[in-house]
Amino acid sequence: MTQGQWRLRVSSDFSSSHQLRHYEGKCENMHGHNFTVEVDVVGESLDQRLGILMDFKALKRLLKEVTDELDHKHLNDLPDFAEQNPSSELLARFVFRRMKDLLASYPVRLAEVMVSEKASSRAYYSEGSV
Ligand SMILES: Nc1nc2c(c(=O)[nH]1)N=C([C@H](O)[C@H](O)COP(=O)(O)OP(=O)(O)OP(=O)(O)O)CN2
Numbered sequence: 001m002t003q004g005q006w007r008l009r010v011s012s013d014f015s016s017s018h019q020l021r022h023y024e025g026k027c028e029n030m031h032g033h034n035f036t037v038e039v040d041v042v043g044e045s046l047d048q049r050l051g052i053l054m055d056f057k058a059l060k061r062l063l064k065e066v067t068d069e070l071d072h073k074h075l076n077d078l079p080d081f082a083e084q085n086p087s088s089e090l091l092a093r094f095v096f097r098r099m100k101d102l103l104a105s106y107p108v109r110l111a112e113v114m115v116s117e118k119a120s121s122r123a124y125y126s127e128g129s130v
């Protein structure tokens with residue numbers, strides 16, 4: 001019999017400036033975005049009494065810990081982006097790695113992180129199958 005799985009998604013926003021080094025075009029200049037981040041976690045076992053996989057409140061609190069590191073910053077000034085560009089792709093990986101550490105003691109697995117500068121442009125990051 002196939003075992004079912006639940007997937008939870010929470011989102012958060014942050015506002016920051018960045019510039020893409022070596023980009024030939026206007027994105028090489030400093031500019032800002034209202035970024036959106038989505039985090040997906042999966043798991044097979046619900047808390048028996050509550051019927052929940054993980055409290056959305058707890059998941060949002062962890063995500064806010066991560067986005068607070070990015071909010072109202074010039075992203076190129078952060079150590080993680082001193083050499084690599086704060087592109088949507090690398091921001092998604094940054095959030096994924098931070099969230100993976102923070103979720104270590106929770107009964108869920110991190111499935112995917114999405115970062116978007118605007119609704120029409122999204123970058124997704126995941127590691128292997130979950
Ligand atoms: N794959 C990626 N491509 C681009 C990224 C990125 O992170 N990953 N980032 C940028 C710049 O940050 C730029 O600010 C985004 O540009 P965008 O808003 O999409 O471009 P426009 O202002 O011209 O918007 P239109 O929707 O095309 O009018 C660039 N690329």
Ligand SMILES: [Zn+2]
Binds near residue numbers: 018032117
């Ligand atoms: Zn940009």
